[in-house]
Each structure stands twice: as C-alpha cells, then as structure tokens.
Amino acid sequence: MIRVEHIGIAVKDLKKVNDLYSRLFNQSPYKEERVASEAVNTSFFQIGETKIEFLESDQPDSAISKYVDKNRSGIHHIAFEVADIQLEIDRLKGEGFVIIYNPAKLGADNKLITFLHPKSTNGVLIELCQELK
Amino acid sequence: MIRVEHIGIAVKDLKKVNDLYSRLFNQSPYKEERVASEAVNTSFFQIGETKIEFLESDQPDSAISKYVDKNRSGIHHIAFEVADIQLEIDRLKGEGFVIIYNPAKLGADNKLITFLHPKSTNGVLIELCQELK
Numbered sequence: 001m002i003r004v005e006h007i008g009i010a011v012k013d014l015k016k017v018n019d020l021y022s023r024l025f026n027q028s029p030y031k032e033e034r035v036a037s038e039a040v041n042t043s044f045f046q047i048g049e050t051k052i053e054f055l056e057s058d059q060p061d062s063a064i065s066k067y068v069d070k071n072r073s074g075i076h077h078i079a080f081e082v083a084d085i086q087l088e089i090d091r092l093k094g095e096g097f098v099i100i101y102n103p104a105k106l107g108a109d110n111k112l113i114t115f116l117h118p119k120s121t122n123g124v125l126i127e128l129c130q131e132l133k
Numbered sequence: 134m135i136r137v138e139h140i141g142i143a144v145k146d147l148k149k150v151n152d153l154y155s156r157l158f159n160q161s162p163y164k165e166e167r168v169a170s171e172a173v174n175t176s177f178f179q180i181g182e183t184k185i186e187f188l189e190s191d192q193p194d195s196a197i198s199k200y201v202d203k204n205r206s207g208i209h210h211i212a213f214e215v216a217d218i219q220l221e222i223d224r225l226k227g228e229g230f231v232i233i234y235n236p237a238k239l240g241a242d243n244k245l246i247t248f249l250h251p252k253s254t255n256g257v258l259i260e261l262c263q264e265l266k
Contacts, residue, residue, distance in 0.1 A: 001158060003181025004137055007211060009257060017255050023228040024254065025134060047213060048136025049182055073256035075208040078140060080180060095156040121157065122150050123206035124142060 001088075005081040005129050006044075006051035010064050011073045014041050014056035021045060021054070029054075035108055040064055042108075077115070079127035085112045088128055092116065104130070134221075138214040138262050139177075139184035143197050144206045147174050147189035154178060154187070162187075168241055173197050175241075210248070212260035218245045221261055225249065237263070 011017045014032075022028050029043040039059040045052045055076065057064035067076055082088045085104045093099050098117035107113035107129065116126040144150045147165075155161050162176040172192040178185045188209065190197035200209055215221045218237045226232050231250035240246035240262065249259040
C-alpha cells in the first residue's frame with residue numbers, strides 16, 4: 001500500500017463543517033463536489049499526501065445518513081492507495097477479508113475502488129483505490 | 134499543517150489486531166510499545182508518510198477502554214504534524230477551538246502534543262504534534 005489517499009469523515013451539515021475546518025486547517029477546501037451515484041455532497045482539504053474528505057448526505061436512507069444517525073459525525077473510513085487493486089483484492093480475499101466490490105468499480109476522480117467490510121477488519125471500514133492513468 | 138502523522142485506532146485485543154493487519158498491510162508492525170503514562174499498549178505500521186497506530190488499554194477506566202466500551206473498536210483520532218505547535222495552539226484558540234493541553238505536553242517519540250476537543254471539531258478527536266529536533 002502506497003499511502004493514505006484520504007480519510008472520509010461523515011457529517012450532518014457540510015457548510016458548517018467547511019467553515020469550521022477552513023479555520024482549523026487555515027485553508028479553504030480545494031474542491032466541493034456532488035456525487036450523485038452515492039447521494040452525497042463532498043468537500044476536500046489536502047494535508048501532505050492525504051486528503052481529508054467530508055461527506056454529507058441528503059438522502060435519509062443512504063449509507064452516510066445511516067452512519068451519521070447511528071454515530072453522530074465521525075471518521076467514517078480510511079482509503080489506501082494501491083498500485084494494482086485487482087492484485088490486492090485477490091491477495092486479501094485469500095487472506096480471508098470480505099471484499100465489497102469484486103471486481104473493483106469505477107469511483108470518483110478516475111479511480112478504481114473497493115472496500116473491505118468492517119466485520120473482517122476489526123470494525124474499520126477500509127477503502128482501497130488505484131489511480132487510473 | 135504538514136501531514137497526517139498518524140491515525141489512532143482503538144482496539145480490544147492488540148495481538149489479534151497485529152496479526153490481522155499484518156496480513157492486511159502485508160507487513161509486520163515496525164514497533165510495539167507500552168505507554169505507561171496513558172495505560173496503553175501500542176503497535177505501529179507505516180503507510181507512506183502516515184503511521185497507523187493501534188491502541189489497546191488494560192485499564193478499564195482509561196480513555197481508550199471507555200472509547201472501546203462505548204463504540205467497539207474504531208478510528209479514535211487523527212494526528213496532524215505541525216511546524217510550531219504553540220503557534221498553532223494560539224491560532225486555534227483564537228478561532229474558538231477547545232485545546233486540551235495548553236501549553237503542549239511531551240508525548241511519546243520525542244514529540245510535543247496536544248488535542249482539540251471533539252465538541253469543538255464536529256465530533257472528531259484531533260491531535261496536533263511537533264517533532265522535537
């Protein structure tokens with residue numbers, strides 16, 4: 001695994017959080033984007049080689065809404081960049097991890113992505129992503 | 134802020150988690166350490182410029198034990214490296230964030246550390262750290 005590509009944080013009110021974290025990080029989000037396929041609004045800050053991604057959902061039955069309802073706001077997942085996602089999926093499946101998308105699916109930002117189910121990772125939702133050239 | 138220095142993950146059983154994440158990351162923890170002052174056992178993996186730090190407590194009334202009891206295992210905090218921690222503490226205090234240690238205190242690994250209280254950061258426990266030369 002190459003780096004922590006991003007840390008995903010689920011929030012209730014993206015506008016409020018953008019203002020708060022602009023002051024915390026002393027910089028504005030470099031991008032705000034609606035991802036219609038996941039029913040989320042997102043904003044991104046860059047710290048070193050890692051993005052901090054805030055996720056707000058406006059659909060009450062989405063994964064992010066359910067998470068926020070259950071846990072309030074909080075760190076939702078960690079995404080690791082890998083060089084070859086299918087190779088990692090095959091290796092991790094062989095190690096007994098539960099792979100959510102196999103084969104990997106096309107995500108935002110021209111990336112192939114998958115997730116490891118928290119029940120197989122001691123409670124942490126882990127994303128793997130590979131940048132497409 | 135320079136980089137995500139580490140991501141802290143609270144766990145119930147460090148031995149089990151070390152085995153699981155050695156297979157997940159395809160590498161062994163580069164360090165295991167008991168931090169007596171915090172009543173925790175820790176292990177560290179390095180991914181890019183970020184450490185993944187697992188924390189297990191053997192004291193039922195410690196902050197980590199309380200967290201695990203309440204939330205089960207999960208991502209406990211994010212630590213950002215800063216160039217001058219006292220400058221950041223003063224700036225963030227002026228912005229209304231609640232600083233847990235002011236002045237910063239000496240933590241593990243020859244670092245000065247402090248935390249921002251989650252009630253002021255929309256629910257995320259944030260650590261700031263500065264490496265001492």
